[in-house]
């Protein structure tokens with residue numbers, strides 16, 4: 098029998114505020130003036146929807162993906178306060194991997210990505226699916242929307258290697274992937290130092306202490322970075338301390354917790370109690386022992402009289418944390434936000450327990466303003482070389498190539514595009530080395546973008562309907578040794594550049610409607626008369 102109530106609480110109570118939205122007429126496929134990209138997935142037409150709570154404008158998603166279809170959630174899950182972005186979804190019944198591409202980013206900078214999934218029985222099957230989510234070429238999370246009216250909101254902090262990032266949904270055979278909303282927010286590089294080029298942070302919990310209303314969510318504009326701070330309410334255990342004064346961030350603050358979050362804190366109702374919080378490890382299929390990063394935010398909100406001391410220690414799974422000065426006692430500053438965290442993940446455990454205990458010299462009980470818990474994911478899979486990506490994307494768009502051409506062309510290896518061969522190397526970008534898009538119904542001229550695939554050795558465009566001449570720029574491809582143009586409707590003659598390349602080391606295969614001529618050359622052999630090559 099418990100003798101008294103221990104101030105212990107789960108971190109993961111679910112709290113959701115829904116907001117109605119208005120509509121403005123504007124489509125946006127690029128970051129807005131504050132660098133945000135907000136997408137209402139499945140929203141048809143060109144009109145944006147504006148969220149009532151944040152006043153942020155959500156663009157329809159057609160400009161960000163070329164696959165899937167728009168669906169409405171079932172009427173029984175439509176409530177008057179439901180945010181407009183949850184009314185419809187985009188679902189991806191075809192293809193193993195389908196992606197959104199978010200452009201106009203800055204390569205090497207840090208971004209917060211948030212993907213939201215509210216099933217709402219849009220397909221009438223009453224069976225929420227389970228599928229995988231990728232940030233670029235790296236696995237982000239499994240999506241498991243366990244109930245039709247549940248909202249799964251997944252957030253990651255990642256450094257993007259290119260000036261775009263793709264968010265991909267992967268069908269794992271447990272239902273059709275879908276998505277309700279997708280958001281990208283830029284972060285200063287100095288924030289969340291635990292997120293870098295080789296590791297990302299996946300949000301586990303971000304809780305604000307102090308609100309007494311479970312729908313009192315803080316995000317943009319109170320948090321200029323639009324992190325979502327869910328309240329953790331337990332009025333039976335905790336008293337609220339609050340202020341209307343602004344809580345400042347110190348120079349070079351590593352997290353910049355917003356003032357609105359820091360303006361409230363909780364303290365034990367019984368002044369001799371300590372604060373105890375815990376969470377249980379949630380193993381993921383890919384990460385059976387997730388590495389957790391814990392960040393605690395404090396600001397003293399009372400101007401203490403000179404005879405009062407508020408001092409506490411932080412103990413996490415039996416380890417008492419030390420400050421950078423080596424002390425275990427913490428006295429948070431008045432109206433400045435202060436954070437305690439480690440750069441390395443906590444030692445793996447089934448349960449993580451955090452004690453915030455008054456020290457013997459403290460005359461006042463401990464408090465806490467906010468907490469964040471992340472798990473670490475590796476982001477070491479290299480994306481394809483960005484100029485190869487731009488070139489092959491342009492080729493895909495020009496010819497409307499169907500196949501499975503979605504996401505990164507080469508990575509991860511299991512999802513590489515059909516017809517492409519890539520080179521993979523540790524710690525360098527994948528390159529496209531061979532392309533076979535024969536028998537693919539390509540028409541129009543030969544795209545000049547082929548000439549930008551600088552690592553290509555083998556290019557097979559045979560058995561299509563290509564017209565026009567062979568671009569001389571292809572001769573600039575340093576590694577090209579085989580060019581197969583058999584069975585097209587090309588015209589013109591082989592340019593001097595290509596001719597030289599053929600004489601050097603390249604084989605070219607070409608046929609004509611009336612007089613098929615095959616010219617096939619092996620590396621550096623005797624030259625053929627140029628008349629034979631003229632088209």
Ligand SMILES: *[C@@H]1O[C@H](CO)[C@@H](O)[C@H](O)[C@H]1NC(C)=O
Nearest residue numbers: 141166167168169170184185
């Ligand atoms: C979704 O609902 C809207 C508004 O009620 C309607 O105009 C639209 O046709 C519906 N779309 C689908 C795919 O059913």
Ligand SMILES: *[C@@H]1O[C@H](CO)[C@@H](O)[C@H](O)[C@H]1NC(C)=O
Nearest residue numbers: 227239240241242243244382
């Ligand atoms: C999905 O979530 C449900 C409910 O939380 C759980 O029972 C089930 O094991 C989960 N499935 C997977 C594959 O994670």
Ligand SMILES: *[C@@H]1O[C@H](CO)[C@@H](O)[C@H](O)[C@H]1NC(C)=O
Nearest residue numbers: 291292293294295296440441
């Ligand atoms: C990212 O941080 C981890 C953990 O601190 C470190 O091991 C890794 O070397 C860092 N990566 C880069 C690219 O700085």
Ligand SMILES: *[C@@H]1O[C@H](CO)[C@@H](O)[C@H](O)[C@H]1NC(C)=O
Nearest residue numbers: 100101102366367368369370
């Ligand atoms: C507060 O906690 C102390 C120590 O656990 C206990 O002795 C005391 O009865 C509690 N006071 C109240 C009002 O519950």
Ligand SMILES: *[C@@H]1O[C@H](CO)[C@@H](O)[C@H](O)[C@H]1NC(C)=O
Nearest residue numbers: 369370371453454455456457
């Ligand atoms: C609170 O923490 C202090 C210091 O760690 C400890 O001495 C004290 O017993 C704790 N109080 C309770 C009620 O557990």
Ligand SMILES: *[C@@H]1O[C@H](CO)[C@@H](O)[C@H](O)[C@H]1NC(C)=O
Nearest residue numbers: 370371372373412417452454
């Ligand atoms: C902190 O207080 C808790 C009880 O509230 C106690 O179990 C724990 O041992 C204390 N930690 C330290 C370092 O005193």
Ligand SMILES: *[C@@H]1O[C@H](CO)[C@@H](O)[C@H](O)[C@H]1NC(C)=O
Nearest residue numbers: 408424425426456457458459
């Ligand atoms: C408590 O305060 C006394 C007097 O200032 C000091 O000597 C002692 O080291 C302090 N104890 C702790 C645990 O901070």
Ligand SMILES: *[C@@H]1O[C@H](CO)[C@@H](O)[C@H](O)[C@H]1NC(C)=O
Nearest residue numbers: 516532533534535536537557
């Ligand atoms: C190129 O693709 C075609 C059609 O898919 C296939 O028949 C052919 O074998 C492929 N060529 C090579 C070298 O893989």
Ligand SMILES: *[C@@H]1O[C@H](CO)[C@@H](O)[C@H](O)[C@H]1NC(C)=O
Nearest residue numbers: 538539540560561562563586
């Ligand atoms: C090639 O293009 C011509 C003219 O547009 C068309 O009639 C023909 O059906 C096309 N052939 C193939 C195989 O796509």
